[in-house]
Amino acid sequence: MKFKNLKIKKYIQDALVDLNFHQLTPIQEEVIPKALEGQSIVGKSPTGTGKTHCFLIPIANELRPNVKEVQAVIIVPTRELGQQIYDELKKITRYSPEYIDLRLYVGGGRRDDEIKRLELSQPQVVIGTIGKIEDLAFNENLLKIHTADKVVIDEADMVFVPEDINRIDQIFALFKKDIQSLVFSATITDELSRFVDKYLNKSVNIDLSGKKISKDSIKHVFIKTKNKDKNKVLLDLLKIMNPYLVLIFANTLEEVDDLSKFLGNNGYPNAKLDSSLKPRERKNVLSRIKKGEYQYVVASDLAARGMDITGVSLVVNYSLPVDIKYYTHRSGRTARFKDTGTVISLLDFDDEKYLGKLYSRGLDLYFGEIVEGMFKETKYQPRKKNKYDEEIEVLHVKYPMPPKVKPNYRKRRKEKIAKETKQIKRKRVEDIYKKKAKND
Template sequence: MNNIFKDTKIKPELQVGLEKINFTKPTKVQEAVIPVLLAHKNAVVQAVTGSGKTHAFLVPVLNAIDPEVAYTQAIITAPSRELSEQLYQVARELRDAASLPISIAHLAGGTDRERQLKKIANNRPQLVVATPGRLHDFVQKKLLFLDYVKDFIIDEADMTLDMGFLTDIDFIAQRMPQEILFAAFSATIPVQLQNFLRKYMAKPEQIVIDNPAVISPTVKNDLIDIGAKSRKKILYQLLTMGQPYLALVFANTKQTVDKLTEYLQEQGLKVAKIHGGITERERKRALREVEAGQFQYVVATDLAARGLDIDGVSLVINYEIPRDLDFVIHRIGRTGRNGLSGHAVTLIREEEMKRIAGLEKLGVHFDFVEMKNGELVPRKHYHRRDRRQATNHQVDNHLNGLVKKAKKKRKPGYKKKIKQAIQKDKAQKRKIEQRHELRKAKRQRKKRRDDAR
C-alpha cells in the first residue's frame, strides 16, 4: 500500500516537514482520512484518543491554504483551552518544519482577549485554532471574517457536545460559505451529535477507526470491590504499590479532587490537581511541572482532564464512577497509548455493580481483582452474585405457584400448610434483608468516619 504522506496531492514542502518531525509511517486514521479531506469531501471520523487524528486533518488543512491569500481560510475548534493550545502548537510545529509562510492564530477563553485581537488586526491569520466560545465572540463582533474559509474542522466533537458548545458551533457554521469542507472528529458519536452534524453535512464520509467503546488491548483494566474498606487508603496503596511513571486519578467533583490532593500530600506524595476551580495560571503551571516530570501523581475531574494530553500516563485510577459512563472510557483511554502498555483500576462498592454491568454492555471488559499482601490478585467475578439472585427469583416463582394452588379447593389442612410455608420463607427473607441492611449501614458509618479523618 502506498504511503499517504507521499501522495502527489500533498505539497513537497509538507512532505519534507512530516519527515523532519518523524512522521514517516501513517496510522490507520491518517491513511483513511487524509485522502478524503484532500478530495475536499465532508467527513465524520470516529477514532479513539491517541490514534493520530490530529495530523489526519492538519496535513490536508495546511495543504489547502494559499499563502498568497491574506484571509482566514481554515478554522479548527477544540472544546477546551488546553486542547486548542495543543492543536495550535502542533500546527505551528508542522508549519515550521515545512517552512510554510502561513499565519496561524490561537483564540481561546481564559487568555488575554485584547492581545488576541491586536494580533489578528496586525496580521490576519490564514489558519485559526480556537475554542467555540471565543470564536463565537470574535465572529459575532465582526472581529474575524469567514468569507474565505474553505475548511472547518471540529475536534473532540463529543466533548464539544458535553460542554454545551454546539450552539456556538451552530452560530459559526451558519455564517460559513456554502462550499466549505466540514469535518468532525470524535471518540464517540452520540445521537444528539449525529443529528447536529446532519444539519451541515449531506451524506458525509463515515470513517470509523477502532471501536471507541472497547479498551485498548495494551491496557490491563482491573476492577476492585473495596467493600467496607477506606476508598482513600486503597487509592494510596495503589499509587505506591508499583511506583507508576505517571498516575492520573479521576474524581467526579472539584471538592473530591481537593480532598484527595490534600490527603495524598499528607501521606508524603507530591500531587498536582487539575479542575475547573483553579486559576488559569495555576493550571498552566501545573501542566508545565507535570510535563517536566516534577509530579508523579495528578488528581483531576473529567472535563478538566479531557482537555489534556499528558504523555507517559502509566496508571489511571477511577476513584469513583461518573454519572456519564462514557467518561470511564475516556479516562481509561489516557493510558496504554501509542502501543505502550498501561494499567487502569476502577474502585467500586457492591451497590455500584449495576453501573459496571452498564459499562460491560458498552464493550468494556474488566478483570476482577483484590489487594492481597501489597499486590493485585484475581478473584471470583461479581457475576456470581447475579446467579445467586437468579436462584432467589426461582424460589419466588415456586412460591407464586404455591399461592395459586392455595386458591384451589383442597383437602382440609392443605391451605394452612401452604400459608405456613410462605410465611416461613418470607420471614427468612426478611432476616437476610435486615442482615444486609445492617452490614450496609455499618460500611457507610465506617466510610463516613474514614472520610472525616
C-alpha cells in the first residue's frame, strides 16, 4: 500500500512526498487505517519498522488547529526519543496552513519557562516523559491533558517499569474514559500486559514481531569467549568486520568507560554514549555520529531506548544484557526498515536457557569463531532437555514468587534456587563419571 492511497489531508501528503515516503511498511499498513478510524491499538513490532509514523500521521490528520487545547499526548521513555518524535511531527505538519502548537516536555527543559507558557496557553500536541507530564499535569495542574482525544505510548516496555506504574495510573486517571490509545512496543512485559488488561480491553492487537521480520533482516551470532581474552577477541572481530558503523554495548557505566578507553588506546577512536552525559553533551555526540564522524560507538542501554541512529551495520554485545528485552532493543539499532544487519554477542558463559529463549522467538542463531584471521560460523541447534534441566526448572515452581513479596524473600529465594541448582549440576557430573567408570 502507498501513502498516496491514504485518506489524509493534502498538506500531510505533501510533507510525506518531501520525506520520500512512498510505500507503507507492514506495521504501518496494519495500523494507520485502523488508527484513522479511531480504534485503540496495541502494536508489537521490532524497532526500525516505522512505528513512529503509525501514530504521527493519524494525530496530524485529526488535529483541529482552531481548537486551542490539548488534543494528543505522546508518552516516551527518554528525552532523546521525545526529541526525535517532536522533530518528525514538525516535518509532517510543516505545510499546515494554520499554526499547530507542539510542545516537548522532557528532563533538562527550563521548568519556569514551561510553567509561564502553560499559564498563557495550552499546547495542541504534548510529547513528553512520564515524570515531566506527571509534574505539569498532576502535581502542578497546569497541563490540561483531560481534553486529549488521543494518547500514545511509544517504546511501551521501557515506559512500563515497576517504579513508574503509579505515575502512569495518575496520568491515565486524568484522561477521558473513551480516549483513543495507541501503544507500541518491541516486547510485551508483564507490567504492560496488566496495563492493557486494565485500560485497553477493547483494543486491537497487532503483532508483527514474528519470525519472518527478524530472520530476514538480522543475523544473530555468538562468539564463545570463556577462557579467552575478551578484549583481544573484540579487536580481532573489529579488524575482520570493518563495519560502516558499529554500536558496541556494555552493561555498566564503568564497563562503557573502560571499553571506550581501551578501544581508543588501540587505534579505534570512538564515541561514548551513556547516562553520565549531560543532555547537551549527548545531543552533540549524537549529532557527530549522524554526520559520520565516528565509525565506532560504545554505549549503554540508553542508546537502545528509541534513539534513531541510521546506518548501523553491526551491533556488538560486549556484555549480554541480563534482561532479554534489552537484547531485542539493542538488536533493533541495526537492520532498520529494509536494511540488513548483524548482531554479534561475546558469550562469556554457556547459557543454554538464554539462547533457547532467543531461538524460541524465531531468531536464526549462529556460533562464530575467529580462526587464523577468518570469521567462521556454525548454525546453532538447541540442546535437548535432560532430566537435570527439568529438575532445575521445577525449582522455580517449588519456590514461587508471590504477588506480595516480604522483605528479603526475593534474595532468600534466589539463594535457595542457586544452592539446589548447584547440587543438581554436581549430581549430573557425578552420574557422568559413574557411567564412564562402569563402561571402562
